[in-house]
Amino acid sequence: MQKTLNKSVTFQGHGLHTGEMVKIICHPAPIDSGIRFQRIDLEEKTIIEANIQNISETNRRTVLKKNQVSIETVEHLLAAIYALGISNLIIQANGPEIPILDGSAYTFYTLLEKTGIKTQYKNRKQFKCNQQFKVELKEENAKIEFYPSDGLEIEVKIDYKSNVLLPQKIVLKDFNDFKDKISPARTFCFLHELDELVKLGLIKGSTIDTGVVFVEKDTNINTLGSIRELIEKGSKVVKKGIFNDRKNAISNEQAKHKLIDLIGDLSLAGFELKGKIIASKPGHYINSLFTKKLIKMSKEIKKVEYPKPIMTKDKIKQILPHREPFLFIDEILELGDSYVTGLKYVKKTEYYFKGHFPGSPIMPGVLQLEAMAQTGGILALNSVPDPENYLTYFMKIDKVKFKQKVEPNCTLIFKLHLISPIRRGICHMKGEAYVDDKIVSEAELMAKIVKEKI
Structure with a gap:
């Protein structure tokens, strides 16, 4: 089932790489809205969806970017969100980076859990891949393998050929x-990597409390260049081992932190995965390649497979008064108290293609809206015990957008959910139409349920 938070929760701290103090607020979000970030410090307040298409950088962190607006270091928060099963959230940030806190996912997880999680009673998107595959970066000795499985199992192995x-x-x-x-596993690196990270303009918010630094040999601080200010005052030598004599918080902490990063990056697929993953020396770049491969495979399957319908056209006709040639819904795939999913097979023989347009047939946008409205009618009439005695009259359609052409021989999926509870027969819905997981049109619809028969 899809889930969101019961109420909003706030986190505040410095960004590891930008060094800026940032406050983020995680708000509950409606069904099917997904995980989204919003930069409220900027005039346009751009929404950045947490999906793989918005990844812009993977150097030591995952950066999402849309319309020249970015949000950095999202992986620890996303891992906590995914582990809690949360699928819908709007995360507002007043700066460019998610706070690093103690370098782990623990604070994110515990506060989100404490805030409370609400079940939204609609199935979460799932993908069970039945094919074995792997993604490999030989020059980095990194590899992620996938094997079919009924659950989700993730194995992470690391070997840096290090003596510490x-x-x-x-x-x-x-x-x-x-x-x-x-x-609780914290971020980590080697001492010899720090100088290069500083030169790249990263780790501006780093302190000895934001992670674990491994020192492979006793090192004179005079050789450390730009990172000398990170070293404790009075020290002349950084001793071999873990910097500042810190201890691992938990066993196998570094492999576990790589697991956190991997889960956060996998969450950008937008679905709950079924399968076994074996990751050897994973990192953000190979994680993103692996996630893209999963998404590609899921889309190839979705083009030919749809859930078994809970209503066929004959059952739909018992609820809706529409008849051919003005009945535009072939099947209902899902139906709950607050949501509905409908399907239309767009055939090349549809009557309107003859005139719209000859030689370049496209389904008219108004007919897409009509099909969406008919799907919404099923949701509205599901709220009364005797739907055959009622009609739905649409009062208003707002915020209509047409984003892609709908051509013959495709399958249209309509997803609608209530924006607010049905009151006094008024049904207010948000609707989206998809072809192969791409939104082709969307709108907000308001209808009135009226009893016509006694």
Whole structure:
């Protein structure tokens, strides 16, 4: 089932790479809205969807960008959101980066959990891949393999050929273990990497409390260049081991942190995954390649497979008064108290293609809206015990957008959900039409349910 928060929750802290103090507020969001970020410090307040298409950088963190507006270091928060099963959220930020906090996902997870999670009673998108595949970066000795499975199991292995950070392995089979056994794992790096990160304009908000730094040999601070200011005052030598004599928070902490990063990046697929993943030395770039591969495979399957309908056209005719040639819905795939999903097979023999347009047939936008409205009629009439005695009259259609052409021989999927509860027979809905997971049109619709028969 889809889930969101019961109420809003706030986090505040410095960004690891920008160094800016940022406050973020996670707000509940409607069914099918997904995870979205919004930069409220900017005039346009751009919405940035948490999807793989919006990834712009993967160097030491995941950056999402849309219309020249970006939000950085989203992976730890996204991992906590995914582990909690939250699928709809709007995350407002008054700065360019999600706070690093203690470098782990623990605070995000615990506060989101404490705020309370609300079930929205509509199925969450799932993808069960039945094909084995792998993504590999040989020059980095990195590889992610996928194997079919009925659940989600993730194994992470790391080996940096280091004398202070030995090989580690972790397997996550149950997300109930995420909070205590995985989420406290902090971000990490090697001392010899820090100078290059500073030169790249990163880690401006780094302190000794934001992660774990491994030192592979005793090092004189005079050789450390731009990172000397990070070293404790009075020290002349950085000793081999973990910088500042810090201890690992949990066993296999570094493999577990790579698991957090991987889960956060996988969440950008936008669905709940079924399968077994074995990741060797994962990082944000290979994680993004793997996620893109999963999305591509899911779309190839979705083009030919749809859920078994809960209503066929004969059943639809028992509820709606429409008849051919003005009945535009062939099947109902999902129906709940607050949502409905309908399907129309757009055939090349549709009567309107003869005149709209000859030689370049396109389904008229007004007919897309009519089909959407008919799907919404099923949702509206589902609120009364005897729908055959009622009609729905549409009062208003707002915020209409047509985004893609709808051509012959495709399948239109209509998804509608209530914007507010039905009161006094007034039904206010948000609707979206899809072809192959791409939105082709959308609108807000308001209808009145009227009893016509006694």
